[in-house]
Amino acid sequence: MRSYELTEALAEVPGLEVTIRRGALHIHVPALGDTASLDPGDVVEAADVFVPTQAPAVQLDVRRGREILPLIVTVDDLVFTPSYADDLIAEDAELVVPAMPSLIAYSEMHRDVRALGKAIDNETLDPGMLAATLLAHRCFLRGAIRMGLWPVRVAAWWEYTNSRATERIPLREDAEWDRLLADVAQARNQNQEDDVRGFAR
Template identity: 35%
Template structure:
């Protein structure tokens, strides 16, 4: 494919740096948000398509050919997504080792977070599940090697992987890893930069936040008009501190992030159940409606309704709302999301999270 076409495809992504090298034979795409760069040989790019990422942001999906067939590569403004390699490519063994239910695609940022989490788990107190740790080490190595296929150099992920490996002493039910010059070069870079240390206070908690006992009604009033609450009284405040335990500003940030013109209203009942209604409108026109419900017990977050006005479809608004709903569920500490969508949402839910989009890539991934 022509480098000019590749560069044109990337014009919709902000914050990246595109450079044509090797007399037009290669396109380098630096993504400052992850401090890494993709190196695309133009002759290996079979095709591409503009898509939307799960949070509704513009993205470009490339179909890249190699000796083993085709591989997906998805670029967004602040991340790169690619597929892990098969375990057989990283293990030096005639026996077949596999990770159960591996992801078909992994984001660069996610890979680094998971490597850090693995290092924390290895450094933590108590007995270790060596089989589970072996699977985590193997999967992360497959993800990192998959990223190197596109010229990425995830040094931080390798540094965390090495820290975890040193902590556990490599005493895991795994065969030796294959010799890999790219991996060894990344290990040298990680070592030269210094292996990261694991803080002694353990991992950060992503669920309902502690320290909300000091909340007062004024804290909830300050989020207006973007986020408002029904029946703001002492009974509401008691129920919130007992069952929800999230700072209202943090909830507003997760619920309305990236949603221009969004307004939300929360109802909370004394038993801990409640609902969240989101409306997106401008100039008197309603562009989208999202209705969420969290029953008593906080086990699930139900999406009761999601509607996108016809003139607002195709701009990533649906994906953004659903992405934010997942973030709210994470803050609430729920274990599942149930979806009961109609209208535009009913159709979009059929393809939500269905990546890669290219049929050949989906066939290659067995999806």
């Protein structure tokens, strides 16, 4: 779609900061502290959609390879499709793949990943269940990255929990994920007075 068509469509959703910079569409959601950055040419359609809160919302249909994936933009959230677990785990790995929702909200992702990070310090968690949940959360995060988001705080919680798990998840190499974790490390260095739990609040 053309940039002006996208900015006009998104203008229907109050509270967003929508800009076009260097040919890319940037949708900043202040409530999340994150920005979805998309190539306008990858967006094939934009349409108003109904959400349970009845607040204004727009669905962008975004081309990713051979797929067309939705990004639902609301006044205070972004809703997207998690990545497939089979695309993330190493080939021939034997691992329970959890049932995945067809859509996940950014705020839900943050809440769930943070809750697991808090639970691992206070509860005895079954290693198999923990590995499956970590995989599901990694699918959420990868789905967010696929929509041009960069969820540093959520990734910090994921890494925190993963570092305390006794069972390692056999994941494929992912250079983009490595760059995200590098930004997590940089953020930690800038906030040395806080541990990761304080940073990821």
